[in-house]
Amino acid sequence: MSKHEIALEVNGRPVSATVDPNMSLLELLRTEAGGLEVKLGCGEGVCGTCTVLLDGEPVNSCLTFAVQVDGRAVTTVRGLAAEGELHPLQEAFLTHAGSQCGFCTPGMLLTAKWYLDRHPRADREELRSALSGNFCRCTGYTKILDAIEAYRDARQEVSVVD
Ligand code: FES
Ligand code: FES
Structure with missing residues (x-):
């Protein structure tokens, strides 16, 4: 099987690798790029646990x-935390106990951030629908949605003050 040279950015950092044509981005991130924060759930495109942003899209x-990400930019949950400071959405997950075992949390955070950046006034049902591709196996979605709504409300207050 012929290998391919690829180069991409992961959280703003250049990464190059030689990959098999059938290697997944998930495997690339968890091996060559050291992105163990990206989790493997179903491995079949069902659970959303492995969500990352590719050129800003989940x-x-x-x-x-x-091989599809050659020349492109990937953001993992680690990319949300600028210079080691938790992102306010991550803080909201902490405050509202939105992370239970934490396994689904990276995908939840990235999907929620992406959606709220485009729909800053999304209501709870819209948020629930936006997260329908991200499964949580723990105690359900109430605390996750509470956290996301708290972040949504806090950033609206900031923009009103601005
Ligand atoms: S691990 Fe990718 S969708 Fe489940
Ligand atoms: S917090 Fe455990 S799977 Fe969601």
Whole structure:
């Protein structure tokens, strides 16, 4: 099987690798790029646990081939925390106990951030629908949605003050 040279950015950092054509982005991130924060759930594009942003759009990294991301930019949950400071959405998950075992949390955070950036006034049902591709196996979605709504409200207050 012929290998391919690829180069991409992961959280703003250049990464290059030699990959098999059937290697997934998830495998690339968890091996060559050191992105262990990206989790493997179903491996079949169903659970959303492996969600990352590819050029700013959410994708299931388990269903994305590494060769497809040549020349592109990937953001994992680690990219949300600028210079080691938790992002306010991550803080809201902490405050509202939105992370239970934490396994689904990276995908939840990235999907929620992406959606609220485009729909800053989304209501709870819209948020629930936006997260329908991200499964949580723990105690349900109430605390997750509470956290996301708290973040949504806090950033609206900030923009009103601005
Ligand atoms: S691990 Fe990728 S969608 Fe489940
Ligand atoms: S917090 Fe455990 S799977 Fe969601």
